[in-house]
Amino acid sequence: MKKLRHLSNKNKQIDREFYETIRDILHHPAVQQMRIYMQHSGTNCYEHCLHVAYFNYRICRRLHLDARSAARAAMVHDLFLYDWRTHKFQTGDATHAFTHPRTAYNNAKRYFDFSEKEEEIITKHMWPVTIVPPKHPETYVIVFTDKFCGFCEFLDYYFGPLREEYRKINKL
Numbered sequence: 402m403k404k405l406r407h408l409s410n411k412n413k414q415i416d417r418e419f420y421e422t423i424r425d426i427l428h429h430p431a432v433q434q435m436r437i438y439m440q441h442s443g444t445n446c447y448e449h450c451l452h453v454a455y456f457n458y459r460i461c462r463r464l465h466l467d468a469r470s471a472a473r474a475a476m477v478h479d480l481f482l483y484d485w486r487t488h489k490f491q492t493g494d495a496t497h498a499f500t501h502p503r504t505a506y507n508n509a510k511r512y513f514d515f516s517e518k519e520e521e522i523i524t525k526h527m528w529p530v531t532i533v534p535p536k537h538p539e540t541y542v543i544v545f546t547d548k549f550c551g552f553c554e555f556l557d558y559y560f561g562p563l564r565e566e567y568r569k570i571n572k573l
């Protein structure tokens with residue numbers, strides 16, 4: 402029991418550290434604007450970036466990588482600020498998957514300073530779509546967490562209501 406309490410306190414402390422690491426980005430109006438654009442299924446771009454930033458932070462911290470850069474870059478990795486589902490029809494541009502990492506970086510660098518490593522984390526998060534392999538291990542982490550979070554968001558959208566039903570029926 403003591404060990405469990407210790408673990409839970411440690412997790413709370415890591416979560417607080419995570420929040421402090423991205424606080425300025427999190428509350429910025431441009432970043433808040435991501436709430437109006439949907440990303441995967443029922444998740445908007447802001448929520449998706451927050452999920453990816455959190456997993457990036459936890460994984461990189463555990464692996465003794467640069468968790469700060471991983472979290473800050475992830476929080477803006479999809480700051481492209483348009484509805485990608487209608488973008489193709491409105492603009493005739495069907496290259497969203499290839500171009501949105503650079504668009505997100507160009508938008509984000511207007512408001513925040515990024516290191517060369519953070520730039521790579523943002524601009525190559527879609528690798529191998531973006532062909533040239535990343536140099537930094539933190540970029541390989543976001544390549545994984547971005548896909549992992551997208552998959553979980555998809556599952557949550559389709560199976561979340563079923564889970565709620567199951568809980569109700571079984572009075573959980």
Ligand SMILES: [Fe+2]
Pocket residue numbers: 478479501502526527
């Ligand atoms: Fe993306």
Ligand SMILES: [Fe+2]
Pocket residue numbers: 449453478479547
């Ligand atoms: Fe993403």
